[in-house]
Amino acid sequence: MRLIVPLRGVIQGRGGLFVGSLIPCCLFYFLQLYLKGRRPPPSDPTELPRTSSRSNLFSRGNSIGRVRVSSRAVPVAKPPDSPYYIGLERVKTDPYDRITNTDGIIQLGLAESTLCFDLLQRWMSENLMESIMQSGDGEFDISSIAMYKPFEGLLELRVAFADFMSRIMGGKVSFDPSKMVITAGGTPAIEVLAFCLADHGNAFLIPTPYYPGFERDIKFRTGVELIPVHCRSSDNFTVTVSALEQAFNQARKRGSKVSGILFSNPSNPVGNILSRETLHDILKFAQEKNIHVIYDEIFAGSVYGEKEFVSMAEIADSGDVDKSRVHIIYALSKDLSIPGFRAGVIYSFHEDVVSAAKKLMRFSSVSVPVQRILISLLSDVRFIEEYMTAHRQRIRDKHVRFVEGLKQLGIPCAESGGGLYCWVDMSSLLTSYSEKGELELFEKLLTVAKINATPGTACFCIEPGWFRCCFTALADEDIPVIMDRIRQLAESIRS
C-alpha cells in the first residue's frame, strides 16, 4: 500500500508514464541483482541426481551443461584480429607461385630466408645421416638418440652454439655454455624468460614498433603486460633513455610494476642496429631502476649494412654494471633459415634464471636426434663461415634491389642494417594520415596489389603509413613483379 501511493503521485506528474514504468523496472532490476548475489557459486550448475541407468544419463542431451575451458584459454582460440595474422592467413588462400599461380598473393609478411638454401641442402645431403647415426665404427647405436638426455640440451650442443654465436656476432664476444639453455625455438625462449623475470600483472617496457608475435609469446600464458615506448621516424625509430624514463615513470604512476625492458637488436620490424653507446646507456638505466634487460638478438647474423653489430653480452662483460640483469635470446630460425628445426637459446648472466630455465625446459626441449644434427652443423666451422658470408652478401644484394625498386616509385625506406625485411614508408599512398587510412591501404595491398605486407599498426607503430616488407624469400625476378603491382596501385590511388 505504502509503495503504491508515491508511485501514483509520480505517474500523475510530468513525464509520469515514463517515470512510472521506469521505477518498477528499476525495482525489478535491483531485485534481480539482489537475488543473483544470494545465489551459490555456479560450479556445478547441472548437478543431477544420480541415476543407475548409465545410458540414460549419457543420452540426456540438452540437459547436460557444456563443459567450459579456463578463462585464460578463451582469448587464445579467438580468430586473430591483428593484421599481422590476418595477412598470413590470406596468403594461404591464394599463394603466389612464379609458375602455377602468377596472380596469387605475394608473401612479404613472414620473416624467413631461403637465400642460402642451396648451401644448407648440400650440407644436409652430405652430412645428415652421419650426424644422427653418429658413431665412428659405422654401427648405429640407437641409445645415442633415443634416451632421455638433459632437457637444457646436450653439453656438446651448448658448446657448439656458444661458438657459433660468437662467430656470427663478429668474434668479439665469447659465450659461456654453462649460461646457456637450449629451447625449442625462439618462441618458448622469450616465454620462459617472461615467466622467470616477471609475475602475473607485471610489465615489460618495449620500444615500438615491435614484432607482433610478442603479443602472444609474452601475454598468452604469463599474464605479463607490454608497455610501449614510442619511437619516431625522426630518430629512425631508435629508442632513447629519456623515452624509457618517461614510460617507466608513467607506468609507476599508474601502479604498474615494470620488471624489465625487452629489445630486439637488430630490431624487428625496422632493422636498426643499436650502437655500443646506446646499449651502454640502456644498461645503466636498467641498473638505476633495478630492472632486467632482455635482448632478442635473433637476427644478429643477418647484418648487411655498414654498422657493426654489438651483442649485449659484450657490454655486460665490460664489467661496470651488474650483469645478472642481462638476458639474451637467440635462435636458428632466421640466420640459419631452419625455423622448422625449432632450436633457440636463452643466455642469461643470472645463475638462478639459468637454473630455473633449465628445469622449465622439460616443457620445450629439442629432440636429441635434431640436437645431434645441429652439433654437427654448428661445429662445421668451414661451412658456417662459407654460409654466413654468402648469407650476408645475398641479403645485402636483395636489400639493395628491393629498396631501389621502391625508391623508383617514390617510396622511401627507413635506414636499416640488419634483419630480413625493410621498414617502408607508404604514407604518400594513404588517403588519410591515420590508423584507419593505413588499414585501408593494407587491405588494398592485399586485395588489389595482392601483396601481404605487415602494417605498422600491427607493430604498434605510432606513426601511420609504415609497412614491414620481408624480401629474403624472393627471387630476383619477383621484385619487378612486386614493384609493378605497387606502381599500379599507387597510380590508382593518386588518380
Next chain:
Amino acid sequence: MGLPLMIERSSNNNNNNNNVVELSRVAVSDTHGEDSPYFAGWKAYDENPYDETHNPSGVIQMGLAENQVSFDLLETYLEKKNPEGSMWGSKGAPGFRENALFQDYHGLKTFRQAMASFMEQIRGGKARFDPDRIVLTAGATAANELLTFILADPNDALLVPTPYYPGFDRDLRWRTGVKIVPIHCDSSNNFQITPEALESAYQTARDANIRVRGVLITNPSNPLGATVQKKVLEDLLDFCVRKNIHLVSDEIYSGSVFHASEFTSVAEIVENIDDVSVKERVHIVYSLSKDLGLPGFRVGTIYSYNDNVVRTARRMSSFTLVSSQTQHMLASMLSDVEFTEKYIRINRERLRRRYETIVEGLKKAGIECLKGNAGLFCWMNLGFLLEKKTKDGELQLWDVILKELKLNISPGTSCHCSEFGWFRVCFANMSENTLEIALKRIHEFMDRRRKF
C-alpha cells in the same frame, strides 16, 4: 606432501639501496620438486652409476621409467629401411626445404596420420582416432601442462587419484598455478578409484572454496603398473558429466599393457557416445617416450574430442613444437603397419616376461607386489619392514635401500600414497643381467634381516 614452499622475496621495489634484481615467483618457487626424495635418488645414481663392467657395485637406477627392452627392434628397422638416409630426409631437395621452413603448429599431416594409426593399433582397433584432433607437443610433460592451462585457471583444481606420478606436482602446477586435490585410493581394492573417493575429493575442494575443473587419471596407472577397469572409467565419465567437468586420461603406457585385451581406453567408451556435450569433456594424452622407448625424441600429443580445446591447444603448442625433422623421421616408421604391429606385440611380450621375473624374484625374497598388468615398473609392498608406518619410517627404509643396497627406487610418499611402505620399482631400463643383480642384492638384504 604439503604445499609448495614459497621463498619469501625481499621487498625490493626498484629501489637503489639493494641492487639485487628480482625474479618472479615461478622462478624462485620449488614446485619443480627437485628437492624431493624422488629426485634425490637420481642424484645418488648420477654420482655413482652402476656399470656391469666398470662399476658393478654402483647404484642401480630403478627409479626411471624408461623402456630399453625393445631397442634392438628399432635399430634393425632403422638400419634396414634407411640405407641412404631417405628416412631422415637427407635425400631430395623438396624434403629438406619443407622441413627447414615448416613450423606450422598444425603439424605434418603425414605424421598426425601415422600417430592416429599407431594409437588405433595399440587399442586393437577398438577406437578410431581422427588425425585432425591430434595436437603435437614436445613430450607428454608439455601435453599435460598445456591441457592444464586450457582447462583450469590459477587456483582451480584438478582431481588426481593417488598414488600418482611425482612429476604431476610440477607439470600440472608450477607455471599454471592450478592445484591438485588427491582422490585417495588404497590397497583394500587394489587402489582402484571408487565413486565415494571421487565425491570425497570433490567435497574437500568445495569446502576449501576451490573450483574443480577436471579429473586427471593415468591409464595404465603410474606407479601402480595396472590398467583401470572399464567400470571405473564409466563411473569416472559419469562423475565428470554430473559435475560438468573435464576428464583427462594420460595413456602414455597404453602400448605397454602385457595383454592387449586387458586395456580399455577412455576412447573406446567415448566411441559409443553420440552426445557431444558428454564427449567434448574427454581428452587423451599420449607420447612415444614409453611405448616406443624414444623419450629423447620429445614427441607427445593431446587428443581431444572438444573442437575448442583442439584449436586452443594447437595455438598454444607454439611454445612446445616438435621439430619438422623429427616428425618427418617418425612418420614413415609409425605408418609402417607391419613394423608397428610386430613391435607392439614383441614389446608387450618382453615387458610381461620382465615383470614376471621381478615379481617372482621378489616373492622368493618374501616380498609381495600389487598385481600389475602394464607399464615399466611394479608396485612393491615393504610395509611389513617399516619400524613405524609413517612417512619418516618409509623414507628411512628408502634411504637404507639407497645407501646399503645401492638401489634407487621411488618411495610411495613421493607419489602421495596414503599408505606407507609402498615403492615403485622400474625394470625396463636395464639389461636382464642387471635386473638379476638387483634381485640378488634384495635377497641378500632380506636374508640379513631375517637373521635378526
